[in-house]
Amino acid sequence: MFKKVIIQTGERGLLFRQGNYVKHLQPGTYRFGPFSEDTITIMNVAKPFYVPNKDVQLFIQDEQLLKELTIVDVQDYEYVLHYEDGKFVSLLTAGLYVFWNVLKRHTCVRIDTREPEMSAAVERSILPKLTGYYQTIEVAGHEAGVLYYNHVMQRELRPGKYYFWKGPVHVAGKTLDLRQQQLDMTGQEIMTEDKVTLRLNFVCQYKIVNPLKSLEIKSFEDQIYILLQLILREYVGTLKLDDLLKMKQEIAIFVLSALNRRSEDYGVQFLSAGLKDIILPGDIKDILNTVLLAEKKAQANIITRREETASTRSLLNTAKLMDENQTLYRLKELEFLEKICEKIGTISLTGGGNLLEQLNSLLSIKESKQ
Structure with a gap:
């Protein structure tokens, strides 16, 4: 009784004889005798190339097999962005990765993390899928930033958002407020x-x-x-x-x-x-207050004396004018007489004569006494 193995279109086979890899098999039907020691491992070409308990190095020596494989060897200081038919799939860290290129086209973008700043060529829309592999430094519009690699100052950062890969280089940023x-x-x-x-x-x-x-x-x-x-x-x-x-x-x-x-x-x-x-201090403040009070009192006394002197000088000038001008003297008498009359409620007359004559007589008496 022959053993029959069918390999579908989306599959490939790996032929082993007594556990040793012989070759890879294309889609088709394969028959083996009942005592054959050959076995076939069927691989789905839509998934990464992986054979349990076998080192991938055993297979990449097969040149025919290599034509249908894409091999990505990622170094310790690298990240690799893996794309299938132009669409981002995953980020690959250090290791050896093998993919079937039969149904899908695999492309890779290598990132050297020893140069940590993320290139503008990396599409920012994939960043949510890269969480944990990069960090950001943000500089606000009123700030200036400074970039450090391994605690060594690199350059000034203008306002904006910057992306850096996490790797062997320690990246840090400091910001300074440029406002007043x-x-x-x-x-x-x-x-x-x-x-x-x-x-x-x-x-x-x-x-x-x-x-x-x-x-x-x-x-x-x-x-x-x-x-x-x-x-x-x-x-x-x-x-x-x-x-x-x-x-x-x-x-x-x-x-x-x-x-x-x-x-x-x-x-x-x-x-x-x-x-x-x-x-x-409290004692100095008290002393200054005392001095200030004394100064203000002295200034007030000076102002008072100045006003008294000005008033006396004005009276003297008025007296001189009245001595020189009898009409002015008479008008001044009448002015004082008017002020006296304003403060008198009633006037009693004795003897004959009218009011004006009696007032004149009072003034005459006053002048004779002087």
Whole structure:
């Protein structure tokens, strides 16, 4: 009784004799004698080439078989993008892969992960199928980024989204905010030249203009703070308290100028600076309040004396004019008489004569007494 084996169109056969590979078989019908030691392993050409418990190297020596196979040897530092008839199927990591090329056309794109940045040729639509094999670095529109390979700075990254393969090279990115930023110094204790310890609240605004330079500085913001602190100490330490209180605007101008002389060292541009508050010790504040009160009282006394002097001078000038002009003197008398009459409710007359004559007599008596 012969053994019959039928190989379909979408199949191929591998002939073994006493367990050793002999050749591959095309579709058709094959018969073997009852005592034959030949066996056939039937392969589905729609699936990858794989023979259980057999090393693939046993088969790729067959030149006829090789014509119907696509072999992909992926190195340790590589990824391979596997496509079937132009459609992405899978990502292949290190290893040897064999596919039948009978029904489908297999193409591969090799990726060298030693150059981790993903090429623009890689279609971004397949990225959801590559989860775990790549990483991204995003730089917002108001930021600048810096790229590092194995902790070594590579280049500056402009706003955008960047893709990198995971592999032997460690990829990292840092971003810096390029918008205007503010540095607040609050409650900074500084001693003046006359040994008065006071506290200052100071503020400055800056923005980063050279990200690569800024990232070369460890603890960037702390060092900017220390720079501001030293400049303030340098300036305030040369002034006495009274001078300091008079020169608030000059402090801001000096500090901003000093900061910008060092700005290139930090990769920044200082835009403005200002002194918000000067906080004095309690005893010094009481003394200054006492001095201020005394000064204001002295100023008030001076103003009072000035007004009294001006009033007296005005009276003297008026008297001189009345001495020189009897008509003016008479008008002044009538003015005072009018004021007296405004304050009198009733007038009683004694004796004869009319009211005007009596008033004239009063004025005459007054003049004779003078």
